[in-house]
Amino acid sequence: MARSTVxxxxxxxxxxxxxxxxxxxxRGLIRERQETTGPRGLGRPHVPVEVDAGRYLVAGAHIAVTHATLSLMDLSGRIVAEERHPHDVTDPGRVLGGLAERLPGLVAAHGADRTVLALGAATGHWVDPEAGVVVRHPQLGWRDVAVRSVLAEATGLPVHVDSHARALARAEQLVGQAGTRESAVLLFVGAVVDAAFVSAGAVHQGPRSGAGNVAHLPVGAGDGGSSSCVCGVPGCLQAEVSEPEMVRRAVVAGLPVTSFPALLERALAGDATARELFLRRARLVGRAAAVLLDMFDPEVLVVVEPGAGRLPECLAALRAEVAERSWVCDDPEHRxxxxxxxxSVLATAGPAVALGALYDDPLGPWPALPAVS
Incomplete structure (x- = not known):
């Protein structure tokens, strides 16, 4: 785009x-394109500028309950490389140390002589981005883990830390759906269930960085047999729709699966029992979505859940539940x-934290960027 348009x-x-x-x-963050003129050569020539995606990268780490994903992203938001490793143990020193040890190899193999500007780290539950600390992650057993300081010391990079829901909301703002830039709710449904809220263009954190804890919203499936939850609320969202609960229900239904990816593959291959489990999940997520739409009235609600993303009938069932239950959303097909x-959700979450920090302050003191007077 031309400077005059900017x-x-x-x-x-x-x-x-x-x-x-x-x-x-x-600093090499943008570059000039070939000079252009208006239609039929009329008008004043201009030299458009664009983001330079060929010189720098940001790295990212997403720490899930059973594994960690390490990835590289260019400045346009494109994933350049990713690798996933299961946790042998969830001790924070071992998990973070393993990420730091593997990062140089990933950069050497896929960096193509580009400079890594920063490392972003994302995980679920309660994360304090200002302190760079995972305050509490019950499934990992983490409490007050200083992720930023540990990874910065181990890698020598600037490190930025946030919850994966807020990171994905920021990614949607930067390189995702245009409708999510000013007003949105993002609902993340995985092994962890949480959310992020965008208002007036800013991702809300709350005074204690605890915004987004929606895991224990009561959705009351009413079909019995759900796992109990530490919150004590019968039929809470996490107890009904989390990945471990999906696998447990699949085993009870007689499916020979031991992991959520295996269950998802069966559903994608057309297994009727697996697909019904995902449809049930979609309907329950739709109940939570209706509550969030009525509470916040966002322009759009983004559902981060593989059934909604890859099985059209699941997205339809989720929207139908919203249409039936929401008082304010009269257009679920679009909202x-x-x-x-x-x-590529997990590969996107980690680097999106670093990319968001760069876009927030590209003229700031980034150590790997050349100084320009």
């Missing part, structure tokens, strides 16, 4: 835009959407 869209003066572009060009990153 000035018009941002409200900055042309001189300010030219000055900022000069710094960004000097309830699957994640923009279905198939």
């Amino acid at each position: 000035a018009r869209l941002t409200g900055l003066s042309p001189a300010a835009v030219s000055g900022h572009c000069g710094v960004l060009l000097g 309830v959407v699957p994640s923009s990153f279905t198939g």
